[in-house]
Amino acid sequence: xxxxxxxxxxxxxxxxxxxxxxxxxxxxxxxxxxxxxxxxxxxxxxxxxxxxxxxxxxxxxxxxxxxxxxxxxxxxxxxxxxxxxxxxxxxxxxxxxxxxxxxxxxxxxxxxxxxxxxxxxxxxxxxxxxxxxxxxxxxxxxxxxxxxxxxxxxxxxxxxxxxxxxxxxxxxxxxxxxxxxxxxxxxxxxxxxxxxxxxxxxxxxxxxxxxxxxxxxxxxxxxxxxxxxxxxxxxxxxxxxxxxxxxxxxxxxxxxxxxxxxxxxxxxxxxxxxxxxxxxxxxxxxxxxxxxxxxxxxxxxxxxxxxxxxxxxxxxxxxxxxxxxxxxxxxxxxxxxxxxxxxxxxxxxxxxxxxxxxxxxx
Numbered sequence: 001x002x003x004x005x006x007x008x009x010x011x012x013x014x015x016x017x018x019x020x021x022x023x024x025x026x027x028x029x030x031x032x033x034x035x036x037x038x039x040x041x042x043x044x045x046x047x048x049x050x051x052x053x054x055x056x057x058x059x060x061x062x063x064x065x066x067x068x069x070x071x072x073x074x075x076x077x078x079x080x081x082x083x084x085x086x087x088x089x090x091x092x093x094x095x096x097x098x099x100x101x102x103x104x105x106x107x108x109x110x111x112x113x114x115x116x117x118x119x120x121x122x123x124x125x126x127x128x129x130x131x132x133x134x135x136x137x138x139x140x141x142x143x144x145x146x147x148x149x150x151x152x153x154x155x156x157x158x159x160x161x162x163x164x165x166x167x168x169x170x171x172x173x174x175x176x177x178x179x180x181x182x183x184x185x186x187x188x189x190x191x192x193x194x195x196x197x198x199x200x201x202x203x204x205x206x207x208x209x210x211x212x213x214x215x216x217x218x219x220x221x222x223x224x225x226x227x228x229x230x231x232x233x234x235x236x237x238x239x240x241x242x243x244x245x246x247x248x249x250x251x252x253x254x255x256x257x258x259x260x261x262x263x264x265x266x267x268x269x270x271x272x273x274x275x276x277x278x279x280x281x282x283x284x285x286x287x288x289x290x291x292x293x294x295x296x297x298x299x300x301x302x303x304x305x306x307x308x309x310x311x312x313x314x315x316x317x318x319x320x321x322x323x324x325x326x327x328x329x330x331x332x333x334x335x336x337x338x339x340x341x342x343x344x345x346x347x348x349x350x351x352x353x354x355x356x357x358x359x360x361x362x
Contacts, residue, residue: 021096041262108181139179181212183213184214189215211257218246262315
């Protein structure tokens, strides 16, 4: 076999792999942007989801802990993610050369004049992309002053249509703000009060507004105490709460969201995306994080059915456009959401913009 034939064969194999890998990502993109109706899930929690809500109660300072060396978020991520990078472990681009946040754009459906809230904005990559494609306004929330400066530099190129609030999003209070869409891309796992977090999202959404959540991992399919304890060890190390689709739908339905759609991709699918592989390599070989060691232990110690079926969750919930003036909802913790006035759910645009100038600051 001559060198030319070998080169042609190698080129054919490489080309086939490139096409196959792009096709794989395209299939993921199609699945994520066409989520299923959630009417069949979220009606009850399994034993381990119930234990999770009690035993995995985060502490106030947990957002500082990203591994057992007590490094902060900026200490960990700033060392290897540049200003144009995203922090998500999984993205679903249409093709290799397309933008990572096309799926989020398709799900949120931004239109000119809309307002969005980004809870846990990272470097602002998603916000910059959404605002760059549509004439929308985005309010970004981060607990990192470093990330906030990165976001502000990006927004400066967008004519001031982006604002940044530096705060732990569990302390966020925007009583006079209303949004067409709210999204949290892998950040909901850091909330210390899931019920209050979702209740604030409900209140701040306009009727018809969308809440989009990405969350890697869950206990939806956990069936063994051994598996639960292994994942608990990872939680103790990383302090990221694996909030799955079943748990989210369960709580969203109680608040009144309808319709709710979801998509769960098993680890066999999302675990081989390039973005996830890149994160794993960086965590292990560059940062040498104990987090990765714990992840490896989980894979070896737990049921392979549980590990490889562990999903990447996308949940898209809509606040109904027609709400009864007497409608009230009960949060998971028993508190009432809303009141007996329709105006509690929406403020006319003119009043809203005047209030906004007085409430949000950088």
